Amino acid sequence: MFSKILIANRGEIAVRIIKTCRRMGIATVVVYSEADADSMAVEMADQTVFIGGAPASESYLVADKIVAAARETGAEAIHPGFGFLSENASFARRLEKEGIVFIGPNPHAIEAMGDKIESKKFATKANISVVPGHVGEIDDTAHAIKISEDIGYPVMIKASAGGGGKGIRVAWNQKDVEEGFPAVKAEAKSSFGDDRIFIEKFIESPRHIEIQVMGDKHGNVVHLFERECSIQRRNQKVIEEAPSPLLDEETRAAMGAQAVALAKAVNYDSAGTVEFVAGQDKSFFFLEMNTRLQVEHPVTELITGVDLVEQMIRSAYGEKLAFAQKDLAIKGWAIESRIYAEDPYRGFLPSIGRLVRYYPPQEGEIGEIIVRNDAGVREGDEISMFYDPMISKLSTWAPTRLAAIDAMGRALEDFHIEGLGQNIPFLAAVMDQERFRSGKLSTNYIKDEFPEGFLGTPPTDWQRDLVSAVACAMHRIVTARSAPQLLRDEWIVIAGHDKRLVRLSNGGAAYRVEYLNENRSLTLTDIDWRPGKHVFKGVLDGRAFTVAVKPAAEGFVIRHRATTLNVLVLTPRSAELHEKLPAKKAADTSKMILSPMPGLVVTLDVIPGQLVRAGEAVCVVEAMKMQNIIRAERDGTVKTVGAKAGDSVAADEVLVEFA
Structure with missing residues (x-):
């Protein structure tokens, strides 16, 4: 077996590969750019090599630097992870000449199937139905x-x-x-x-289903069943699961057989994924093949018990697959949620910055479920504009699909991030949707279910009870410390547009929460919170929960899953006076075009005095390797231009102002 492997990647996949290498007794080398000098992967690796500036074109995409790092450290093999050089046949061929093993498929397979143009030509010649x-x-x-x-x-x-x-x-x-x-x-x-x-x-309303394949250098290829990846936004997968709720055994076997046949035709000898477009009637046809490890591979590992990174390493070393198709079976169900640095309330635009707080959920076996979090960050790390906006991949496994979904919902509750926008509330909203829970998916899911964008979700009756109970408990704990003479039992609780009379009695480990106008009560127990803490945990009427909390100018801001409320706890007299306060007016930005995200201005194509029509492109802002076209929302004449090509801009920075 290899004694040392170089990882030509960064972030969570670099950490993921290091973990398997450690278990196998293999030393690791991590290359890093200027932006990743203090990263978790750099901290965990046995050796590190600096390879250049933050842009990938100056570091992770420069084959000369990767090869030089392998030579310098004596690494016998290179694992490319995904992205960057992972599907670059020229890089794989160069490593062959250099005597360095590429942990991935052979160059011929990459050229035949990894290249999207060539793969379609190949599939057409092989009489496989393609888009x-x-x-x-x-x-x-x-x-x-x-x-x-x-x-x-x-x-x-x-x-x-x-x-x-x-x-x-x-x-x-x-x-x-x-x-x-x-x-x-x-x-x-x-x-x-x-x-x-x-x-x-472009095929409208399809389902995206992919088959995981694994091959060795002795002609053996198996499939490890399917993953459903239909929950996508702007062609980026957001939620994946294995197996697919669409497929029956007959369709699963047919798709798997076609994927294996395609892989065998090019002597495929590593981990790869054959992607299909599927109709709701279970019809399917080949879309493309990814000749690398997929981002969503954890769900396959959870339902099969196979470490795909280990199998890639063993195959690259020349070992035969230790299992045949008959040895593989699906056990349970797994869901993966991609935690992205993006603001779902602002059209999911990238949100870069520092992870001021980062508290992931507890990992491992918890009763009948498993929680896994693949991450390459820690509290205090920065999410840079130069790379993919992924923070981590949260996966849950359970014996059934609904149990796996429920486990994901609770894990998302426990996942707390501050310092930048993140999509946890959106992911939690999907887990609670009846359509998702029923398995009625398509790649149009997000567009169909959130046509006006993501605005959070209105509170359920249980969430109304929850935020009232939590707010009263927090108010009592704070008051007991700072002004015990003001302690009282009855309060007016205003949560959004909801106003309730609440009595909080007892205290300490448990509170009785009475909703006096409704003549009912609940019990709040197992409280885990103190002033200054940003997460409140407890059990309300037998149901465990976690909410994100923070103080506001008045009261608290409390978020449970996708529901966020400003909550006030007031005396009756204060509540009466509060109703008389005038509403605060929002600033008028109707004559401005603001940068929707922090990023780099690629082009800004208007000048003062120019007439711009609604819908016209005004500028292009790049963030997280994605170019975002910013358009005028109405007709107007440009008064001032606040940036130029090459400028770095912050979110809400004025790009253009109209007269």
Whole structure:
């Protein structure tokens, strides 16, 4: 077995690979950029090598630096993780010449299947049904428009070397192609060092189902069943699960057999994923193959008990697979939620910054469930604009799908992050939706269920009770410390538009919470909170909960899952006076275009005095390797321009002001 492996990646996947290497007794080397000098992966590795500036084009995408690091440290093999050079056949071929083992498929397999254009050509020759489209290279925007019109709108513009939702745009008309084609090329060049593009028909309301395959260098290939990845936003997977609630045994076997046949045809010898578009009627056809480890691999590991990273290492070393297809079986159900640094309340736009607080849920076996959190960050780390916005991947396993969903909901409750926007409330909202729980999924799920964007969810009756009880308990604990002479039992609790008379009696380990106007009471026990703490845990009427809490100018802000409320605890007289306070007016920003996120201004194409029409592109702001086109929301004449190409801007910074 290898004695030392270099990991040519960063973040959570680098940490994930280190953990398996440690268990196997293999030393690790981590390369790092300027932005990752203090990262968790750097701290955990046995050796580290600095390879350049923060942009991936100056570090993680520079093959010369990766090879030099392997030579310097004596690493016998390189694991590329996912993204960066993981699907680069030239890099894999170079390592062969250098005598360094590439922990991934052979270069021929990467070229045949990893390249999105070549994989479609290969699949077509093999008489495998593929998504209709243009499988050749595209010269320029004019050529892209002609191809799109020949295929028929809507079309999907995709980077040939793409992955992870980068380098993809859906075009519904010619204008979308004119804007999307150059944006996709730029993202592809920045993220993968390869700006080749192809265009295919965009199939509406499909399901995205992928088959995990694993091969060795002796001609053996198996599949490890499927993952459903239909919950997507802007072509980026958000929630994955294994197995799929759509498939029956017959369809699962057919998809698995096709995936294995495709892999065997190119002598596939590592972990890879064959992706399919599936209809609600269980029809399916080949979409593409990812010749690397997938981000969502933990759910497959949880239902099969197979460590895919270990199997990749063993296959690269030349070992035969230790199991055959008949030895594999699905056990239970697993769900993965991708925790992203993005603000779901602002259209899921990237949110960079420091993790001021980072409290993940407890991992391991908890009764009948398993909680797993794949992360590459710690409290105090910074999420940079230069890389993917993922903070961690939270996975839960349970014997049944509904139990796995319930476990995920509780784990998300326990996951507390402050310092930047994050999508935990959104993920919690999905877990509570009846449509998701019923398994009626499609890639349009988010668009269908949140047509106006994510605004949180209104409180349920139980959440109304919960926030009232928590607010009263917090108020009593604070008052007992700071002004015990003001302690009382009855309070007016205002939570959003809800006003209730609440009596809180007893104290210490347990409180009796009486809702006097409703003639009922609940018991609040097992309280874990003290002033200054940002998470309140307890049990309300037998149901365990965790809420995020923080003081406000008046009262508290309390969030439970996707519901956030400002809560006041007042005496009757204070409540009477409070109703007479005038409402605060929001600042007028109707004549401004604000940067929706922190990022880098790529272009700003308007000047003072210019007339701009509603819907016109005003500028492009790049963050997390994604280019975001900012448009005017109404007609107007530009008064001032607050930035220029190359400037770094903060969220809500004024880009353009209209007269």
